Amino acid sequence: MKQLVVLSGKGGTGKTTVAAALVELAGRAMIADCDVEAPNLHLLLKPEITKSYTLNVSRKASIDPERCTRCGDCVEACRFEAIREFRVERHACEGCVLCARLCPAGAISMEEPEGTEVFMGETPYGEMVWARLAVGEEASGKVVSRVRMEAQAAAVEKGYQLLVIDGSPGIGCPVIASVTGADLALMVAEPTLSGRHDLLRALETAAFFRIPSLVCLNKCDINVEEAERIKEECASLGVEVVAEIPYLEELAEAARLCMTPLEVAEGEAARLLRRLHEKVMERIGLPASQKGTLH
Numbered sequence: 358m359k360q361l362v363v364l365s366g367k368g369g370t371g372k373t374t375v376a377a378a379l380v381e382l383a384g385r386a387m388i389a390d391c392d393v394e395a396p397n398l399h400l401l402l403k404p405e406i407t408k409s410y411t412l413n414v415s416r417k418a419s420i421d422p423e424r425c426t427r428c429g430d431c432v433e434a435c436r437f438e439a440i441r442e443f444r445v446e447r448h449a450c451e452g453c454v455l456c457a458r459l460c461p462a463g464a465i466s467m468e469e470p471e472g473t474e475v476f477m478g479e480t481p482y483g484e485m486v487w488a489r490l491a492v493g494e495e496a497s498g499k500v501v502s503r504v505r506m507e508a509q510a511a512a513v514e515k516g517y518q519l520l521v522i523d524g525s526p527g528i529g530c531p532v533i534a535s536v537t538g539a540d541l542a543l544m545v546a547e548p549t550l551s552g553r554h555d556l557l558r559a560l561e562t563a564a565f566f567r568i569p570s571l572v573c574l575n576k577c578d579i580n581v582e583e584a585e586r587i588k589e590e591c592a593s594l595g596v597e598v599v600a601e602i603p604y605l606e607e608l609a610e611a612a613r614l615c616m617t618p619l620e621v622a623e624g625e626a627a628r629l630l631r632r633l634h635e636k637v638m639e640r641i642g643l644p645a646s647q648k649g650t651l652h
């Protein structure tokens with residue numbers, strides 16, 4: 358099974374639209390929405406939910422000051438240095454429960470936030486896994502890993518040849534969880550100053566994990582100078598720009614109407630997306646235009 362991750366340095370570049378188009382054109386693929394902080398691929402692909410469960414990844418220790426005797430055992434035991442002045446620094450706590458087990462005064466309890474929900478469903482183009490983060494959930498890297506793990510297991514079990522991952526924006530822990538082990542990263546970038554910087558950081562992240570990258574320049578006509586700069590920088594890095602898609606009102610309209618790109622795209626938009634799909638499939642080593650047979 359091949360794994361294709363679609364990335365962008367930040368949100369709003371059209372990453373999900375491109376991911377949806379690739380899924381549609383693959384005909385049948387396993388799909389993972391790893392953009393867990395703003396999942397919206399399911400809004401376009403409209404899966405019918407077949408299974409869901411609650412995941413608790415963000416429990417944190419909490420010290421009751423009334424019961425704490427200030428013995429210091431927990432401070433010494435916490436290898437994440439999450440306890441300072443007999444208070445738990447929530448961002449540093451990994452929820453390992455060690456301190457709660459050790460505390461001789463029984464002063465430490467674990468707070469469990471409302472669970473994150475993980476969903477599996479059937480779309481017209483293949484099965485899909487996605488998640489909805491609990492309010493206040495910070496451990497999105499762990500949730501991304503779970504979504505990928507579920508999708509990979511289902512893909513292997515059911516014999517899918519392709520897993521399409523809508524990756525997390527940015528470069529932090531969730532992105533690393535989205536990209537590691539992928540066969541190919543498709544970077545969707547828009548030609549703005551920040552878009553160029555974000556793209557370069559995303560390319561660096563992929564290169565660090567030795568994942569080959571391709572670039573899709575979206576809305577390439579909104580800033581011709583920046584588009585040229587991106588192409589020059591990609592050329593100097595040896596990264597191929599496989600598509601230059603101008604700002605197309607029909608694609609923006611499709612996203613607004615929660616429709617897949619190919620449901621509305623005609624003419625130029627459809628041609629560009631098909632060409633992009635062919636190039637991506639060629640690079641990843643799967644046959645293109647296999648609608649209905651990639652399973």
Ligand code: SF4
Nearest residue numbers: 425426428429431460
């Ligand atoms: S181990 Fe318990 S009693 Fe000791 S300092 Fe920590 S919270 Fe307080």
Ligand code: SF4
Nearest residue numbers: 435450451453454456
């Ligand atoms: S739960 Fe683990 S990580 Fe969190 S404060 Fe306690 S010992 Fe440290």
